[in-house]
Amino acid sequence: MRILIATLLAAMSMGLAGCGRYAVRPDEKEYLADRIMQPDYDATESALDQHVLSNREGSAGGSGASGGGCGCN
Amino acid sequence: MQLIRLLAAALAAAVLTALFCGAAFAEDRVDASLSYFVEPAPRETLHVFHPQVNANVDLHRAISVQVSYDADVVSGATPRTYGTPMDAISSATKFSDVRHAFHGGVEGRIGPTTLSAGYTYAFENDYRSHAIDASARVDLWGKNTTFRLDYSHNFDSVCNADNRGVQPLERQALTTSTGCFNSGTKGILTEPLAIDGYAASWTQVLTPIVLTELSVGFQVLDGFQSNPYRRVRLFSGTVEAQESEPLLRQRFSVQARVRVAIRKLRAAVGASGRAYWDSWGVKSGTAEVSWEQYMAPQWLLRVRGRFYQQGRALFYRDAGEALSYDAVGPVGQYFTGDRELSPFRDYLAGFKISYLKTADERGKFWRFFEGLDVNVKLDLIKYDAITPHPPNEARSNSVIGALISQLSASLRW
Numbered sequence: 001m002r003i004l005i006a007t008l009l010a011a012m013s014m015g016l017a018g019c020g021r022y023a024v025r026p027d028e029k030e031y032l033a034d035r036i037m038q039p040d041y042d043a044t045e046s047a048l049d050q051h052v053l054s055n056r057e058g059s060a061g062g063s064g065a066s067g068g069g070c071g072c073n
Numbered sequence: 074m075q076l077i078r079l080l081a082a083a084l085a086a087a088v089l090t091a092l093f094c095g096a097a098f099a100e101d102r103v104d105a106s107l108s109y110f111v112e113p114a115p116r117e118t119l120h121v122f123h124p125q126v127n128a129n130v131d132l133h134r135a136i137s138v139q140v141s142y143d144a145d146v147v148s149g150a151t152p153r154t155y156g157t158p159m160d161a162i163s164s165a166t167k168f169s170d171v172r173h174a175f176h177g178g179v180e181g182r183i184g185p186t187t188l189s190a191g192y193t194y195a196f197e198n199d200y201r202s203h204a205i206d207a208s209a210r211v212d213l214w215g216k217n218t219t220f221r222l223d224y225s226h227n228f229d230s231v232c233n234a235d236n237r238g239v240q241p242l243e244r245q246a247l248t249t250s251t252g253c254f255n256s257g258t259k260g261i262l263t264e265p266l267a268i269d270g271y272a273a274s275w276t277q278v279l280t281p282i283v284l285t286e287l288s289v290g291f292q293v294l295d296g297f298q299s300n301p302y303r304r305v306r307l308f309s310g311t312v313e314a315q316e317s318e319p320l321l322r323q324r325f326s327v328q329a330r331v332r333v334a335i336r337k338l339r340a341a342v343g344a345s346g347r348a349y350w351d352s353w354g355v356k357s358g359t360a361e362v363s364w365e366q367y368m369a370p371q372w373l374l375r376v377r378g379r380f381y382q383q384g385r386a387l388f389y390r391d392a393g394e395a396l397s398y399d400a401v402g403p404v405g406q407y408f409t410g411d412r413e414l415s416p417f418r419d420y421l422a423g424f425k426i427s428y429l430k431t432a433d434e435r436g437k438f439w440r441f442f443e444g445l446d447v448n449v450k451l452d453l454i455k456y457d458a459i460t461p462h463p464p465n466e467a468r469s470n471s472v473i474g475a476l477i478s479q480l481s482a483s484l485r486w
Binding site for chain 2: 023024025026028029030031032034035036037038039042043044045047048051052053056057058059060
C-alpha cells in the first residue's frame, strides 16, 4: 500500500509539473534531444543487460514485455 | 489497475486523433554486437558468448520492420547435487549449450501513436520458446508526455525426465538433453511453461533539462520452472530428488528513472530505483546512477554504478544452515538449490566509451550514411552473500564475481 501511495504521489507530481503552464516548448528541447538524455538509446546494450542480470538475479521480469527463452542452464 | 485503465483510455483517444494526422519516417539501421560474460569459479569458469544482429528498415513512411538474431554460447559446470556434504566442483557436471533466438517485428506510426508487434522463436537443446509481443506508445501534449503499454506471451517448452504421477521426493532429475523434443525418446517428456508479461510506463519532460519515467510491471509464470538437472539432498542424504519449485509465480515491479542534463559540462546524470516482489516471497531493490560525458564532439564516456539486494524465497534453504533440507526435509513440498532464490546483494561498476560519427551540414558521410556508433563497454560485478552458510557464502569469496564486456557498432542511413 505504501508503494502504491508513493507511486501515485510521484505520478501526480510528474503530471502537475509536466502538463501545466510550465510545459516545455519544442524550442527548449535542445538538451532533451541529445542521446545522453535518452535512457535506452542503445537498445542492444539494454537488451544485453536485462538478459545477463535476469539470469543471475532472482527478480527477473515484471519490468516489461519480453520473450525468447532461457539460455541460462 | 485504474492507472492501466486511464493509460488505455488515453491511448485509445490518441489512436483516434492520429487517424487524421501525418506520420514520420523512422531510421534505417543495423546494429551488431559481440558480448562476453565470464563468471570465475574454483575449477570451472562459466563462459557465455553472445553475438547479436538487428536490422530496422522502413517499408513505407509509416511502417518499418525489424529482424534480429542473437545467440548464447554457454560452457561451464554445475554442481551435481545441492546439499551437504557439499558436492565439490570436481564432481560437477560439465555442460555446453547454444541458444539461438530469431525475432521479427513490425512497427506502424500514425501521428503521435506508435504500434508494434513481434514474434520471437528461441531454441536450445532442452528449452524452446515461442513468444509474441505487442506494444503501443503515444506522445502527447507537445511530446512532453509519453505513455506506453506492453504485453507479451510466451509459449515455452522445457525438457524434463518423465516424472508423471510421481511424488516430489521421488522425482528423478534429467541426466542429459539428448533426445529432448523427440517424442519417441523413452523417459523424457516436454513440460509447458506459459508466461504473460504486462508493463505500463509514463515518461514525462519536466523542464528543458529534466526527464522522468515511471513504469510498473506484472508477470505471471505458469508451468514447470525448476532446473530439470538439479538434484537436492534431503533427510541426511537418504533422499536425493529433482528440485521442486511451485508451478505458479507472480512478479510485480515498480521503477522510477530520472535524467538531468548538465549543460555547462555537456554531460547528463541519470538515477533509477526499482522495487520488486513476487508470490514466492522474493523481494528486491535496485539503485543505479550513471554519468555520461562528452569528452570531445565524437567521443562519449559513460560510467555507472549499480546496487542490487534481494531476500530469499520462502522455501529456499542454504545447504549449511540448521533447518536445511538435509536436516529437516522440504519446506512444504518445495526444495531448491537455485542460488537466484538465495539472499544476496551485488555491486556493479562499469564504463562505456563510444565513438560517434554523424552526418553534418556537408551531407552524409561515405555518401550514404547518417550515423555510425562504435561502443566498447566493461562491467564488473561483485557478489556478496547475506547469509554465512554454504554454498551461498562462497559467492562472496571472489573479488570479481562476474565480468561483462561488449563491443558493438550501429550504422544508420
